[in-house]
Amino acid sequence: MxxxxxxxxxxxxxxxxxxxxxxxxxxxxxxxxxxxxxxxxSIEQYENIQQNQEIIMKLKEAEHEADTSKERYSHSEVFNNLRMQIRNKSDQ
Known part of the structure; x- marks a missing residue:
């Protein structure tokens, strides 16, 4: 309540x-x-709200891009790309 x-x-x-x-x-x-x-x-509550709003905004951007683009990626392409990005960041 x-x-x-x-x-x-x-x-x-x-x-x-x-x-x-x-x-x-x-x-x-x-x-x-x-x-x-x-x-x-609390600050924790506020930060949680801000993080949730950022996630919602990113999801809306992704939906818009999916609606306006014909380009699609497979599961393996997405995860291979993410793994490469993680490796590159850890090498820096």
Whole structure:
């Protein structure tokens, strides 16, 4: 269940809010005058959201490229290419 707190709790109960976002791994929604104002979350939660958005963006790019290109690669071609890239990076 989401935690919804008044924004004044950020000042008056910071330690409790910090504990909630870290222990429950969920954001705390802060209100001002009864309306949503801010969301507080841990850095780990934020980084996870950013990483998921990047993955979604890359998948959309891949879908677009697949829709606009006739070029296709076999499973072995893809993995051989990846192995070569990994070897090249480890040699540097």
């Amino acid at each position: 989401p935690q919804i707190r008044p924004v004044s709790d950020l000042r008056n109960h910071f330690a409790e809010i910090s504990r909630i976002v870290h222990e429950n791994n969920e954001p705390v929604f802060l209100t001002k005058n009864g309306y949503g104002d801010m969301v507080v979350m």
